[in-house]
Structure formats: C-alpha cells, structure tokens
Amino acid sequence: MGVNVQSMLEGLMTALEPGNLLWLAFGGFLGTIVGMLPGLGPATAVAVLIPITFGMDPTTALIMMAAIYYGAMYGGSRSSILLNTPGDGSAIAATFDGYPMAKKGQAGQALAISAIASLIGGLIAVIGFVLLAKPLAEFALKFGPAEYFLLMLFTLSAIVSLSIGNMTKGFISMSIGLLLSTVGVDLQSGVYRFTFDLPQLSEGVDFLVVIIGIYAVGEVLYNYLTIDQPLDKKKRDVGKIWVTKEQWKRSRWPILRSGPLGFIIGVLPGAGGSIASLLSYTTERQLSKRSDQFGKGAIEGLAAPESANNSASVGALIPLLTMGIPGSGTTAVMLGAIIMLGVKPGPLLFEDNPVMVWSLVNSMFIGNILLVLINILLVGLLVKILDTPPKMLYPLILVLSFVGTFTMNYSVVDFYILLLFGVIGLFMKILKFPIAPLILALIVGADMEQNFRKSLILSDGNLGVFFASPISIVLILMTVLSVCYPLIVNGFKKRKRTVEQRSTNI
C-alpha cells in the first residue's frame, strides 16, 4: 500500500524529458484549440487528435492524450466566457457568470480566473490521484470476474441514469452498444457472430472508428443545422488578463472547496465534469453572501465550476486507469485510445508499468501549469482562433477524421463505417439519444461478456456467483439505486406538479 517513491521520481524524470514536455505542451495547446471551438467538446478533441499519437512511445502518447483531454476542458470554457457557447456539458456552468462578466467588459478577468481556478482544481485533483489511485488499484485486485461484470453493469446503469435525455433512450443506446460489441469472433469459443461472412467484421466493429464517426463526423453533420446562422462578429477586446486582489479574495475559497468536490464526483462512474461543475455552482450560490449576484457576473460563480470541472477530469482518470472503467463519454474515448496504444488499464497497470503511470501523473502536474501559461500568454491568438469561420473549420475536421480512421487499420472499408456512424450520430443528437452509453457499452461490452461467462464457468452455471461476495452485493445495490433514483425523483416531481395544479384549480 502507498506510493512507490522511486517509481514516482522516475516518472517525474520521464515527464521532464524534452520530447515529452514538447508533446505535453503541444497536446495541451491543440486540446485547448479544439475544445474552445463552439460545438466541439473534449470527446471530439480526443477522437480527432488520436492519430497524432500513432507511432509514439506509449508513455509519450498517454501523456499527450491526457494533455489533449484536459487542454480541451480548459478550452471549453474560453468559448463559454467569450461566446456564451459551451463546447460540451461540463462548460455550461462557465456561461452562467463568465459570459455576463465578458459583457461587463471583464473578459480578461474572467479568462484569468478561469485559468487559475482550473490550475488549482487540477493540482488538487492530481494530489487526490496520488493518494487514491494506488489504494484503489490494490482494492481492485480483490475483484473477480463476477465483481468486474457487476462493476461494468453499475457503470453502464449510472451513465444511463445520469446522462442527458430520458432513461429509456439511454438504455436503448447502451443496448445497441452492447450488441455491436458482440460482432466478430467470440473469444471463448471461436464462433463467428453477426459477421455476415464479411472478413472485415471478423475482429468486430472497431470502436475508435465508431467514436470518430459519432463524435467528429456526427458532430459536424449536426452543426450543419446551424451553419448558415449569422456569426457573432463583434470585436472581442479581452483587456488585461489578470484578477484584482478583491476578485482573488472572493474566488479563493470557492476554488479550494470546489476542487475536492469535483475530484470526488469525477471518480464516480457516470458523473463527471457536467455534474461536478453544476453542483459546485449551486453549492457556492447557496454558501455565498452575494448569491443575488450569481448569474449576473459574480466571479466566484465562474471560479467554482472551473475548479470543479478540471478537478473532475483528473478524477475520472482514476477508475479509468485503475479498473479500466471509464466514467464518461470522454474517458470512454480515452480508454479506446489507451487500449489502441497496447496499454491494458487495470489494477496491474500500477505493478507492471509504474513508470508510465507516474509519468502521466507528473505530466498532469506540469501540464496544468503549462496550460495556464498557454491560456494567459497566448490569449490573443486563442481569441483569434475563435473567429475561424465554421464553414472553413468543419471540412478540416472531416478530413482529419478520415485520415485518422485510415491510419488505424489502413483500410478504406473503415471510411464507410465512419460515414455510417456519422449519420447515426447525427440522428442520435437530433432525437436526443445520449451518446455516452453507446460508446461506453461498445468499449466495455466484450470484457463484460467475457467476465459474465467466466463467472458462470467458475460456478458451474450457478447464478448465485453474482451474489456471493460483499463487493458484489454492494455493486448490485448501487446498480439498483442508480436505476431507481431518477425514477423516484421524477415520481416526486410529477406528484408535486399534480398537487400544484390541483391547488391552482381550486
């Protein structure tokens, strides 16, 4: 138990290697750019930029991909503050007070506090990562196939019940993902399933192609719906990028409180940046003496969600790396990319590849500081990028998606699959189907099935194996709770509405 100091130091030296530092800064910068473009979130950023890591050493690739991920989180809030257009759900809370600040001529202060809060939130979360990851990995060693199956079931049910949209659609999305994961050769028996005698399907549907198709191509097709709307061509003068002493005094405690809160929420499967930032915003509004100023440009209303958001993004890496369980759509994309690099996330990663893990942790420390410098020093350039016309940008994203897809399997057949999933992604967005359950189910589906069948083999087909250990029982209870909780809450809301309607009628 505890942190291996030697591995940590070796990790620090690896993270400080010039090549790794360069890719770290480059990844953070690219992530910031893609994340800040309206309509494109961290998941799209990671999906589109995965091919850049091809040919790299796995440690460097992992460092760069994580930098793209939290760089995109930083970037998402730039467009929230300056354009009132969040890149994804986790940047929504930044619009509540960030945009009013920008309208009041305090864009510079808003960008500065957003960067500082993200840095502090990120650093708190990295400390949390150091303290929690190893014990959690050691705890995960107690998991057998039955526990793993139930953990995956819980993660899927949590992501369905917490995802935007109705739960039925979430479950349909999840089921489609699980069914797609069964396509190809069955690993235990060698039976070909749903391949229609197509050799390209024998290894299954490549989840990275699906991810790029849905997140990048689907996103571009969806953005066509609004492509001809007039652009906000207002000149954005951000002014001085720094905060006053008074603003810092108002923000410091919200930042420090929201960091740990965001981290804990980030660790939970299914939650993530959106919930972390919204919850921290609500908490701070309740705690603040100036709650009436929230929504009108209160700096603490921006600082708190920014800290929580970045903290949650680091926290989400814990279940991802220690158990191989992604907690959100974006981390599911990250998991896909990690698997593609030949790295098997799970409890043994800390035993087999400690230097890789600690290089990543140290790089997150350094990366968060670099990102503040990038976001403060290059703010002029970043604001100019926001002015890039979408009509120019979307074709470039499409080309990058095609090139990236080709570099995965060197097969143009993937281009057709990419287009198919682009169309599926478009319709899912229009019909309000959550995408994260599909992606997550597709990625963990095969492992889930293998663990389910291994459990049955070990117990001679006795289903009691899923209730045999305290861990299993806790996981079953959590799964039931995650499914029932939204139903109960909705039931209460409906009842309240009926009572209110009745009283107004009387």
Next chain:
Amino acid sequence: MIFIRFFMPIFFVLVSICFLIGTFHLPKAKLGDPNGPLYFPAGVSIFLLITSFVYLIQEWRQQQKYPEFKRLLSGRTPFLIVSTLVLGLLYALVFLTLGFLVSTTLFLAALLFVINGRSKWLLNLTVAVLFSMSAWVVFSQWLDISLP
C-alpha cells in the same frame, strides 16, 4: 413528425428482433457450453426489445417534439449532408488509386466549395492544398505513418 416519432421505436423493435433471430441461428460452440456464445447477445436483444416497446409507448403518450428535425429538412442542410456523404464515399473509392495527397486535396477542396461557397475559390484552394500537404508531412514524415 409522426413518421419520425414512431419510425425510431419501430426500427429498434425490428433491430432487436433481427438480433434475437440471428442469435438463435448462431452455430453451437464446440468448446465448453455449446450455448455460451448465445447468452449475452440474447439477453441484450430481449432487453432492447423491452426498452423499445417502452419507448414506443412513451412516444404514443407523451407526443415528444423534435424541433431540430424540421431544421434537418430545411435550407441548405439536406444538401450539405448528402454532399458530404457522397464526397466521403467518392473519397473512399479513389483514396488508394490516387494516393493520399491528390485525393485529400480534391476531397477537401470539394468540401470547401460545397460548404464555404464558390465565391471564395482562391481561399478554398489554398486551404485545401496547404492543409493536405501539412497533414501529409505530419503523418507521413514526422509520425512515420505509411500513407498511400
């Protein structure tokens, strides 16, 4: 609107039935439990069938509205979507024959002409050539990824 509201749940019902029938037509495993490969897809198909019926009932009772669906069929949107898909298919067909640089430049230029308009032809061509060349340099030269 009625079409799209009921088309999707019925489509999912059909998908689940197809998977269920496909599952029961899978060959038996020669190793271990002969029905081993069936359990998981069968279970998921049945679950999808149930949730699709729930979805159908919800659409029937709640009459959900999808305002974005109207936008999908209005203005330039259908043209842009169909053009992108057709150009993507053509790109797939010529990618190996023409090679990365030529096919990507043509694909990007065509996309830019469709999306950004013909009036900005010089900008479109410049971006198409420069971006394709940069992508080739990054992937092929720096990252050592073999491109046709």
